[in-house]
Amino acid sequence: MPSGKLPPAAGQLQLNFCKTLTCPNFGSMDEQDYLVQRSNPARPTLVCRECGAFPPLLNNQQVHAELIAQRQLHADxxxxxxxxxxxxxxxxxxTYRHCYHAFGYSGDRQRYRCKGCQSTFVDRWSGINKKSELQQKLLAFLFTGHTVREICRRLSLNPKTFYDHLNQIAARCRQKLAAYDTRFLSDTSTGHLASVHAPLQPNSENGVQWLATGEAHSGYILLQDVNYHSYDHDHLTEHHDPYQDACRFMATTNAGQRSEPTPRPDGLLGRVDAKYREVFxxxxxxxxxxxxxxxxxxxRGTLIRPQYTTYAHYLNLKPFIDHWQHIVVFSxxxxxCARLVYPFSKPIFVTNG
Ligand SMILES: [Zn+2]
Ligand SMILES: [Zn+2]
Structure with missing residues (x-):
């Protein structure tokens, strides 16, 4: 069994380092600065030789894989x-014209070729939307509280077509939003960000957590992710072993028993203290x-260990705000969540809220 080795980097990405802000080894990727203990294979530990902290180990490849999965979903x-x-x-x-060549037409739709990988694709938004009138009616019915059945009857649609239209409308909104994102970011050079982290569907208790980061004053959401893939993966793991492939996929047997909800302590300090206890x-x-x-x-689908979702989330956020001079994150x-700011090399302030 290999020992004394950090989980291998994924390209430039090595997230296993001391995370104590005041420690000289903070951010150091030099293996000499650490002791990797694998006496308990289910729980390998990284110990900082300087301050004695033992931050949990991560599989860098898995963080990178999650980052790509999120990026694909955002680009859908x-x-x-x-x-x-x-x-x-x-x-x-x-907004990234320089990355692509115009590459002829497909019907009335513009085709592009990527300068990075030479793959070609069609701009599905460039033609006329022949369904615009129908889709506007559909939305109007939805917003005025009509049921799916009623809308289908009034517009002579079957349910599948209804949902196809809904997906198309969502994709069109996503396309518009991408333009707003770019405009918002190009107009700002400094900012306050706030992250929120909550169960996605609290009543269903399905273990899916939702992480969103937005601009703290306007509430404009820049990025949101969930620790869930809608498709099934093989090799689900019961215990997290950062030296194993696919270690970010949670096994279905992890769930514990329902316990009595503990009363929420009074006062801010009480709540902070209770959270510390829970974390430890x-x-x-x-x-x-x-x-x-x-x-x-x-x-259906697969739960992802939340630390992989969050590290990937902040790594994906980084290029958006690379041009910002100062960044404050309320997390x-x-x-x-609080550790996630490590991808940022700029002065950054983190406030736990
Ligand atoms: Zn340290
Ligand atoms: Zn490409």
């Missing part, structure tokens, strides 16, 4: 390169699922 429906291996993945033609009761402070936690694993009181 956009007129952009969709090749996961390409540096231009998800960059919309609209985990065997991996960055993974809330390493304490017995009750949830019902979704029937939830969660180690796997």
């Amino acid at each position: 429906g956009l007129c952009a390169c969709t090749n996961p291996a390409c540096e231009h993945l998800g960059k919309p033609v609209l 009761s985990r065997s991996n402070v960055e993974d809330p699922y390493t304490q017995p936690l009750h949830f019902i694993y979704p029937n 939830p009181q969660e180690p796997y």
Whole structure:
């Protein structure tokens, strides 16, 4: 069994380092600065030789894979390169003209070729939307509280066509939003960001967490992700071993028993203290699922260990705000959120909220 080795880097990405802000080894990727203990194979540990902190280990390849999966999802429906291996993945033609060549037409739709990987794709938004009138009616009915059945009857649609239209409308909104994102970011050079982290569907208790980062004053959401893939993966793992492939996929057997809800303590300090206790009761402070936690694993799809979702989320956020001079992030009181700012090399202030 290999010992004393950090999980290998993924390209430039090595996230296993001391995360104590005041420690001289903070951010150091030199293996000499650490001791990697693998006496318990289920729980390998990184110990900082300087300050003694033991940040949980991560599989860098898995963080990178999650980053690509998120980027593909964000780019879904956009007129952009969709090749996961390409540096231009998800960059919309609209705002990254220099990444693409115009490459003829397909019917009345513009075709482009990516300069990075030479793949070609069609701008599905460039032609006329022949369904515009129908889709506007559909939306109007939806917004005025009509049921799906009623809308289908009034517009003579079957339910499948209804949902196809809805997906098309969503994709069109996504395309418009990409333009707003770019305009918003190009107009700002400094800012306050706030992240929120909450169960996506609290009543269904399905273990899916939602992480969104927005501009703190306007509430404009820049990026949002969930620790869930809608498709099934093989090789689900019961315990997180950062030296194993596919270690970010959670096994369905992780769920704990339902426990009595503990009363919410009074006062801010009481709540902060209770959260610390909860965090330290985990065997991996960055993974809330390493304490017995009750949830019902979704029937379809795969849960991702939340630390992989969050690291990937912030790594994806980084290029958006690379031009910002100062960044302040208000983050939830969660180690796997607060630590995430490491991708940023600029002066950055983190406030746990
Ligand atoms: Zn240290
Ligand atoms: Zn490409």
